[in-house]
Amino acid sequence: xxxxxxxxxxxxxxxxxxxxxxxxxxxxxxxxxxxxxxxxxxxxxxxxxxxxxxxxxxxxxxxxxxxxxxxxxxxxxxxxxxxxxxxxxxxxxxxxxxxxxxxxxxxxxxxxxxxxxxxxxxxxxxxxxxxxxxxxxxxxxxxxxxxxxxxxxxxxxxxxxxxxxxxxxxxxxxxxxxxxxxxxxxxxxxxxxxxxxxxxxxxxxxxxx
Ligand SMILES: CC(=O)SCCNC(=O)CCNC(=O)[C@H](O)C(C)(C)COP(=O)(O)OP(=O)(O)OC[C@H]1O[C@@H](n2cnc3c(N)ncnc32)[C@H](O)[C@@H]1OP(=O)(O)O
Numbered sequence: 001x002x003x004x005x006x007x008x009x010x011x012x013x014x015x016x017x018x019x020x021x022x023x024x025x026x027x028x029x030x031x032x033x034x035x036x037x038x039x040x041x042x043x044x045x046x047x048x049x050x051x052x053x054x055x056x057x058x059x060x061x062x063x064x065x066x067x068x069x070x071x072x073x074x075x076x077x078x079x080x081x082x083x084x085x086x087x088x089x090x091x092x093x094x095x096x097x098x099x100x101x102x103x104x105x106x107x108x109x110x111x112x113x114x115x116x117x118x119x120x121x122x123x124x125x126x127x128x129x130x131x132x133x134x135x136x137x138x139x140x141x142x143x144x145x146x147x148x149x150x151x152x153x154x155x156x157x158x159x160x161x162x163x164x165x166x167x168x169x170x171x172x173x174x175x176x177x178x179x180x181x182x183x184x185x186x187x188x189x190x191x192x193x194x195x196x197x198x199x200x201x202x203x204x205x206x207x208x209x
Contacts, residue, residue, distance in 0.1 A: 003029045006091055007058055008046065009079060010069035011038030017113060017132075018069045019044045021093045028091065031063055052079075056086070065091050068109060068127065073163045073181075077145040080109055080127045090127065098130075107144065119156075131168075143180065161196060170205075 006028040008015050015033055022028050032049035041048050049058070055066075066088045070076045080090060090109025094100060098116040106118075107126035115133040118124060122136050125144040130136060132150040140154050143162040148154070151169045158172045161180030172178070172190040179196030188205040201208045 001026070003027060004065050004091075005029050005031050005063045006065040006067055007031050007049070007055070007063055008033040008043075008067050008069050009052065009055075009083070011035030011040070011043055011048065012069070012071070014071045014129075015069035016044050018067050018093045018111060019046050021095045021111075021113070022067065024096055028065065031058070033069075055083070055088070059087060065089050067091050067093050067111075069111075071129065071147060073145050073147055073165055076127055076129075076147075077163060080145065113150070125162075149186070 008018060008030060011033050022030055030046050032047045033043055034049050034052050034054055036051050039048060066083055068076055068079050068090055092110045094112040095114040097114045098112045100118045101120045103120045104118045104122045106124045109127040110124050112130045113132040116130045117135045119138045121139045123141045125142060127145045128142050129147040131148060134148050134150060134152045136154050137156045139157040142160045145163045146160050148166045149168040152166050153171045155172060155174040157175040159177040161178055163181040164178055166184040167186035169186055170184050170188040176190055176193055178194045181197050182194055183199040184190060184205060185201030188201055189203040191204045194200055198207050200206055
């Protein structure tokens with residue numbers, strides 16, 4: 001089977017894990033990575049191509065698949081919107097050791113890391129990261145451009161708004177609604193609805209100044 005060529009956008013730790021995931025499937029050939037800041041020639045065996053200005057010439061060479069390997073939600077959204085407009089297709093990078101229910105709905109440009117679980121009827125929208133060992137239980141919605149960090153547990157029916165970041169090891173009780181572009185600090189326990197554009201931390205999670 002012919003494998004599709006894909007370019008990785010980003011050269012940090014998140015890119016390394018995405019390279020691992022793509023190498024463990026037979027679906028894609030990684031042509032290289034671009035980076036604005038990391039100019040090392042090699043990242044886990046993948047060659048550095050240049051900064052993002054190289055992308056238009058890659059498109060002319062017929063490379064239309066990309067994986068946006070950037071953890072920061074605002075930057076990842078900006079790149080997603082720009083690259084889709086330019087004709088790229090952000091691919092899904094789903095680890096073979098993640099579990100994704102057949103009734104879950106998964107958007108485009110989604111990353112699901114090793115050991116993550118996405119249970120029945122969950123919705124994972126475009127450009128979302130579900131990080132290592134994180135559990136997204138039944139009927140959760142994770143809106144576009146959000147990042148759920150490693151070891152997070154979302155109980156059933158949780159709603160996460162666009163661009164929200166949930167820090168490592170946090171827990172959220174059932175049916176809670178979290179607004180958009182909000183930050184939940186590492187290790188928080190979210191037991192009430194949380195509004196948009198705030199940072200909360202602690203057990204139970206409260207707004208921090
Ligand atoms: C594979 C990967 O690595 S994915 C990336 C995963 N990364 C994460 O999960 C990081 C999550 N980030 C955090 O929890 C951060 O601490 C944030 C975003 C909540 C706050 O960051 P900053 O604004 O830089 O806060 P800062 O470090 O200055 O701390 C401010 C105060 O809040 C406290 N604080 C910070 N984070 C937390 C937290 N998670 N829980 C409780 N208190 C906290 C600090 O102790 C400090 O208190 P003090 O003023 O009494 O000393």
